[in-house]
Amino acid sequence: MSDAIKAVTMPKWGLAMEEGTLVAWHVPEGAPVRPGDDLVDIETTKITNVMESTAGGNLRRRVVDEGACVPVGALLGVVADASLPDAEIDAFVVRFNADFVVAAAAAAETGPPEPEMMEVAGNRISYQRMGEGSPPLVLVHGFGGDLNNWLFNQPVLAASRATYALDLPGHGRSGKDVGSGEITAFARTLTAFLDALRLEQVHLVGHSLGGAIVLDLAVRQPERVASLTLIAPAALGGEINADYIEGFIATGRRKEMRAVLGMLFADPALVSRDMVDEILKYKRLDGVAAALAAIAGDAFPDGRQSRDLKSCLGDLRMPAQVIWGRQDRILPVAQGDGLPANVPMHVLDDAGHMAHMEAATQVNALIEDLLGQ
Amino acid sequence: MAKKSYRQAINEALALEMRRDPTVIVMGEDNAGGMGAPGADDAWGGVLGVTMGLMPEFGRERVLDTPISESAFIGAAVGAAATGLRPVAELMFVDFMGVCFDQIFNQAAKFKYMFGGNAVTPVVIRTMYGAGFRAASQHSQTLYPMFTHIPGLKVVVPSSPYDAKGLMIQAIRDDDPVIFFEHKVMYDIEEEVPDEAYTIPFGEANLTREGEDVTIVAIGRMVQFANEVADTLAKDGINCSVIDPRTTSPLDMDTILESVEETGRLVVVDEASPRCNMATDISAAVAQHAFAALKAPIRMVTPPHTPVPFAPQLEDLYVPNPAQIETAVRAVAGYAR
Numbered sequence: 131m132s133d134a135i136k137a138v139t140m141p142k143w144g145l146a147m148e149e150g151t152l153v154a155w156h157v158p159e160g161a162p163v164r165p166g167d168d169l170v171d172i173e174t175t176k177i178t179n180v181m182e183s184t185a186g187g188n189l190r191r192r193v194v195d196e197g198a199c200v201p202v203g204a205l206l207g208v209v210a211d212a213s214l215p216d217a218e219i220d221a222f223v224v225r226f227n228a229d230f231v232v233a234a235a236a237a238a239e240t241g242p243p244e245p246e247m248m249e250v251a252g253n254r255i256s257y258q259r260m261g262e263g264s265p266p267l268v269l270v271h272g273f274g275g276d277l278n279n280w281l282f283n284q285p286v287l288a289a290s291r292a293t294y295a296l297d298l299p300g301h302g303r304s305g306k307d308v309g310s311g312e313i314t315a316f317a318r319t320l321t322a323f324l325d326a327l328r329l330e331q332v333h334l335v336g337h338s339l340g341g342a343i344v345l346d347l348a349v350r351q352p353e354r355v356a357s358l359t360l361i362a363p364a365a366l367g368g369e370i371n372a373d374y375i376e377g378f379i380a381t382g383r384r385k386e387m388r389a390v391l392g393m394l395f396a397d398p399a400l401v402s403r404d405m406v407d408e409i410l411k412y413k414r415l416d417g418v419a420a421a422l423a424a425i426a427g428d429a430f431p432d433g434r435q436s437r438d439l440k441s442c443l444g445d446l447r448m449p450a451q452v453i454w455g456r457q458d459r460i461l462p463v464a465q466g467d468g469l470p471a472n473v474p475m476h477v478l479d480d481a482g483h484m485a486h487m488e489a490a491t492q493v494n495a496l497i498e499d500l501l502g503q
Numbered sequence: 504m505a506k507k508s509y510r511q512a513i514n515e516a517l518a519l520e521m522r523r524d525p526t527v528i529v530m531g532e533d534n535a536g537g538m539g540a541p542g543a544d545d546a547w548g549g550v551l552g553v554t555m556g557l558m559p560e561f562g563r564e565r566v567l568d569t570p571i572s573e574s575a576f577i578g579a580a581v582g583a584a585a586t587g588l589r590p591v592a593e594l595m596f597v598d599f600m601g602v603c604f605d606q607i608f609n610q611a612a613k614f615k616y617m618f619g620g621n622a623v624t625p626v627v628i629r630t631m632y633g634a635g636f637r638a639a640s641q642h643s644q645t646l647y648p649m650f651t652h653i654p655g656l657k658v659v660v661p662s663s664p665y666d667a668k669g670l671m672i673q674a675i676r677d678d679d680p681v682i683f684f685e686h687k688v689m690y691d692i693e694e695e696v697p698d699e700a701y702t703i704p705f706g707e708a709n710l711t712r713e714g715e716d717v718t719i720v721a722i723g724r725m726v727q728f729a730n731e732v733a734d735t736l737a738k739d740g741i742n743c744s745v746i747d748p749r750t751t752s753p754l755d756m757d758t759i760l761e762s763v764e765e766t767g768r769l770v771v772v773d774e775a776s777p778r779c780n781m782a783t784d785i786s787a788a789v790a791q792h793a794f795a796a797l798k799a800p801i802r803m804v805t806p807p808h809t810p811v812p813f814a815p816q817l818e819d820l821y822v823p824n825p826a827q828i829e830t831a832v833r834a835v836a837g838y839a840r
Contacts, residue, residue: 244504303504303697382704385761403713414669414701 134214135222136185138207140200143174144281150174151199152206157189163209166491170206175404179282182491185209190219204230245277245303251322256303257296261288265331265356267501269295270320272338272364273425274378276302276412279337282490287497291333296323298340300425306417311424313339313365313437317346324354333501335359337486338461339429342439348450349442357500358450361493362458362483364429365439367465372433374460379422382413396457396482444470449503453496455481455488507696509689512664513553513629516671517591519700521561524589527675529554530567530576531593531629538568550595551631551690577603577628581611581680584626589675596638597630597646597684611680612655623678627671633686633724633774634811634822643811643818645723645775648784650682651751657705658752660684662726664694666749669703676702686724706753710762714742717832718762721747721772722781725804725823729772732828741836751781759785760793767798768835772828777805799838802831 140150153171157163169183191208194200205226208219245258258277267287271279277295284295297304299319300311309315320343324332333356336344341363348355364370377390388406392398412418429436443450450473454463460483466475476496481489507515521527535558536547548555558566569576573594580592594600600607607628614622634643650658657679661667667685674681711726712719712733721729726747733743744762748755763769769789773782782803789801804823812818 306699383707384710384758403710411665411697411701414703415697416700416702 134187134211135219136187136209137205137222137226138169138183138185138209140202140204140206141172141181142202142285143172143179144176144278146278147174147176147202147281149199149201152194152196153178154196155192155207156180157183159189159192160212162188162212176281176402176408177400177405177487178402179400179487179490183209188212190214190216191223193223245297247303248323248326250326251319253299253307253319254305255296255299255319255323257294257323258284260284260293260295261291263291265333266292266294266329267333267335267497268320268324268329268344269293270334270336270340270344271295271298271301272336272340272362273375273429274301274409274412274422275337275340278302278408279484279487281487283335283486283494283497286490286494291501294327294329296320298343300418300421302412306415306421308421308424311421311426311428313342313346313429316343317350320344320347321351321354330354331356333357333359333497335361335497336363337361338483339364339425341365342429342437345439345442348446348448349439352447355448357448357503358446359453359497359500360451361453361486362455362461362463363452364435364461365437366452367438367440367461368434369462369465370430370433370435371460372430375426375430375433379419379426382410384410393459394483395488396455396480397488400488440469443473446472449500451476451496451500453478453485453493455483455485457481458483458485504695504697506693507664507668508691508693509661509664509667509685510551510553510691512668512696513671513685514556515696515698516668516675516700517554517557518560520589520672520675521557521565523700524675526587527589527591528565528567528583529557529591529593530569530580532569532571532595534558534593535563535566535568538563549593551687553629553685553690554593573599574603574606578606578610580626580628581606581624584611584624584680585614585622589625589627591627591629591675594628594630596642597632598641598644600630600646607650607656607680607682608653612653615679616655624680625675625678627674627677627681627683629683629685631687632684633688634806634818635688635724637813637815637818638687639813640810645773647682647684647722647751648775648780651754651781651784652779655680656752657681657750658684659705659750660723661749662689662709662721662723662747664692664696666703666709666747668696669701670705670749672700673702673705677705684723689724692727703749705750706755707749708755708758709747709749710744710758711747712743712745714744714766716741716766717743717768717770717836718759718766719743719745719770719772719828719832720759720785721745721828722751723774725772725774725828728823728825728828731825732832735825735829736832736836741832743832748781754785756785756788756792759789763789763793764796767796768838769797769801770804770828770831770835771801772804772823774806774823777803777808780805799835802835804828804831 341360342365533547
């Protein structure tokens with residue numbers, strides 16, 4: 131009968147995550163839950179996020195109390211039909227925890243996988259591969275981001291296909307030479323990256339500047355793109371929050387950077403000390419200041435976006451969609467108004483610019499839906 | 504990202520800057536080892552191996568073994584800096600600095616000021632400090648306060664491998680004289696350090712723990728002790744912010760004051776002798792600028808005012824330890840008027 135009993139476990143959000151704290155339960159013990167219901171708030175050193183239930187039934191057990199910190203994969207609770215006897219639930223918990231101790235000991239031997247490095251068009255490109263299956267999916271972050279921005283998405287999307295998240299030139303652990311910094315140049319690097327990995331046709335997901343880059347690629351090489359998901363993409367309008375761009379480039383101080391990063395989220399409290407630390411560490415690397423200045427100088431001169439690709443959307447023949455957080459303070463959600471009929475627009479009420487982090491479950495579901503078409 | 508030791512991190516910073524800039528040289532006693540004598544080249548790499556491997560890559564022209572005469576080679580380094588090189592001189596133990604105070608205090612620190620701002624003196628002096636190495640009272644002192652006292656010098660005290668690399672690259676690129684303090688018992692601690700070059704600006708404190716109850720300011724090796732205590736006390740519901748100033752000159756008082764405004768409680772941990780050290784300096788500044796925010800008297804955790812003892816049992820009692828820090832934090836957290 132164990133198929134009817136569903137384990138709720140500590141998720142792994144990002145490669146570096148080894149443990150998480152259960153901040154709060156949203157569902158009382160014994161109460162019914164449906165798939166998609168908010169179940170628990172999980173805090174990692176990087177971010178706090180809500181985990182939704184994937185199962186339906188009743189929350190029969192809360193195995194972990196609020197405030198407890200447990201390793202990734204540990205049993206948090208049990209969802210099962212109300213009719214199952216308590217004894218079966220208890221037996222499930224005992225069996226799960228016994229197996230988990232053994233598995234954890236084995237995992238400790240290996241450690242987390244490292245991103246890979248590859249030479250692409252004269253630049254060093256760092257990328258993370260996860261999952262198996264075709265056609266693969268490629269995730270492209272935005273200005274100042276890196277492959278870790280997809281920590282809530284890549285592991286989920288990798289369940290049924292190969293996925294690749296890369297660091298664009300000038301970002302993360304990739305080489306810092308961005309040349310002219312043009313969107314088109316990034317799209318050429320992305321093409322070379324796909325060539326190097328022999329990925330003939332891919333699903334593309336791009337966020338912000340990465341959205342403009344994947345759109346540019348889809349316009350030039352439509353045959354390579356199985357589907358296109360643009361999350362708060364650049365190049366669909368003129369307006370951009372210049373305070374954010376200038377602040378991100380200029381500040382090296384923790385307190386100011388925390389305020390700048392707060393603009394990315396509907397809830398600025400999501401910005402943790404570790405998130406600020408990682409951005410500051412990135413910005414201290416030789417070449418980053420010049421790379422960011424070059425990109426911003428080309429894409430956002432004088433506090434406005436220089437390119438508008440909106441007119442290209444109507445000609446796209448592959449399935450495509452746009453996802454935007456209603457509370458986006460970097461690129462206004464209104465830039466997604468008036469899209470052609472072939473590109474549906476999904477607005478997420480409780481998300482800011484980083485919709486794929488703040489509303490990860492919804493974004494993942496929208497991507498899965500598009501890929502299923 | 505690879506884990507690297509404090510020693511490797513500093514070595515990598517030196518190698519990266521020597522590749523980038525041909526004016527960067529290193530010099531010091533046995534920085535390569537074996538000069539003018541039979542036997543293996545590069546046998547030492549400095550007394551604790553920090554410069555190992557530089558001589559084979561950059562040659563003896565740029566990796567100089569000096570005579571055992573600190574006053575001579577520190578003077579030479581200051582002169583070389585004034586005339587166009589970027590020397591990184593290693594003065595083994597900071598305890599020996601006394602014989603070259605004139606070169607540092609009166610020459611290097613004063614050139615910019617006395618020549619109307621037109622002179623630059625981009626010299627870095629690396630030196631080891633700190634007790635716990637069983638090296639007795641002439642090889643164990645923590646003397647960064649003496650250099651912090653002198654206007655015109657920048658003073659760096661890294662507490663981790665990541666910081667050591669970024670601060671060393673910043674020190675080499677800086678146009679002012681920098682005294683770079685390496686704690687001799689920290690060389691083998693490891694953490695993830697990027698392979699690429701990066702700089703950490705001077706005068707920017709690190710926040711290694713964040714909490715709203717007590718501010719702990721700790722310097723150099725004391726930072727890891729303060730972190731341990733913060734983690735222990737967090738389990739008891741006492742949440743500490745730990746601030747590592749990284750550089751004692753310039754000193755990031757803004758970050759310290761902002762934190763004390765929030766917590767109202769301050770403990771300063773300093774391995775230097777207790778009179779006229781960083782603990783007294785920071786405490787005075789907080790008393791002057793954030794007195795109204797204080798909810799408890801400031802506590803300082805320092806060694807006693809004695810030479811560092813040679814007897815191991817006494818040396819262990821001399822060095823500030825996590826138990827003393829914990830006692831101090833509990834005292835300020837539980838203080839009632």
